[in-house]
Amino acid sequence: MTNNxxxxxxxxxQTLCSEGLGSLxxxxxxxxxxxxxxxxxxxxxxxxxxxxxxIIIELILPNCRNIDLIINLKRQFPQIRVMIxxxxxxxxxSSKLIKSGIDAYxxxxxxxxxxxxAALTNMVNDKxxxxxxxTKSILSASVYSSKKPEVALTQRETEVLSLLVAGNTNxxxxxxxxxxxxxxxxxxKNILGKFGVNNLFGMVRYACRARLMNYDSDGFxxxxxxHI
Numbered sequence: 001m002t003n004n005x006x007x008x009x010x011x012x013x014q015t016l017c018s019e020g021l022g023s024l025x026x027x028x029x030x031x032x033x034x035x036x037x038x039x040x041x042x043x044x045x046x047x048x049x050x051x052x053x054x055i056i057i058e059l060i061l062p063n064c065r066n067i068d069l070i071i072n073l074k075r076q077f078p079q080i081r082v083m084i085x086x087x088x089x090x091x092x093x094s095s096k097l098i099k100s101g102i103d104a105y106x107x108x109x110x111x112x113x114x115x116x117x118a119a120l121t122n123m124v125n126d127k128x129x130x131x132x133x134x135t136k137s138i139l140s141a142s143v144y145s146s147k148k149p150e151v152a153l154t155q156r157e158t159e160v161l162s163l164l165v166a167g168n169t170n171x172x173x174x175x176x177x178x179x180x181x182x183x184x185x186x187x188x189k190n191i192l193g194k195f196g197v198n199n200l201f202g203m204v205r206y207a208c209r210a211r212l213m214n215y216d217s218d219g220f221x222x223x224x225x226x227h228i
């Protein structure tokens with residue numbers, strides 16, 4: 001009977017969450033858990049298996065490295081359907097994930113057993129499933145993008161912005177870029193003016209949402225309130 005069931009792999013960042021998801025699928029008539037795999041080992045796991053139908057990827061907070069992994073997985077294994085379950089929405093990242101070709105995306109706050117099975121059923125019937133909060137998040141990103149004016153920063157402003165986003169003070173930035181502190185303050189004031197904000201948080205939030213920065217560090221994005 002198991003051979004007729006859709007084979008599911010749960011990729012996790014927290015073991016407890018993956019076991020909880022797995023328990024919801026116990027004794028399912030249509031689905032069976034093939035394995036629970038840490039997300040960092042998922043690619044190698046899939047390369048050694050050829051019977052996986054669905055991946056459920058549990059993300060505590062989507063970061064850019066995880067998103068790049070998911071995009072890469074969709075390219076390598078286009079026949080495998082992918083569901084994302086995460087803690088909170090992020091308009092820009094949600095849009096990027098959906099553009100990558102994922103099949104379902106639901107938040108933990110709106111994920112009941114009924115939602116989980118509805119999403120899985122849609123997926124095996126070649127239909128997408130996005131919970132209402134994710135849909136709102138994507139629409140929010142679209143509205144923000146359509147209203148966002150073009151912002152052109154100078155090379156020096158970009159350098160100052162990058163260091164500000166990384167948490168440096170004016171004094172530290174002046175030392176790093178070999179500028180006077182007054183010059184750094186002037187660049188900072190100009191960036192605030194171009195973004196139409198009046199404080200550092202607004203600056204960071206704008207830079208994140210407008211994708212003006214390079215997100216190579218997991219540590220940078222983890223817990224960042226500007227993605228909310």
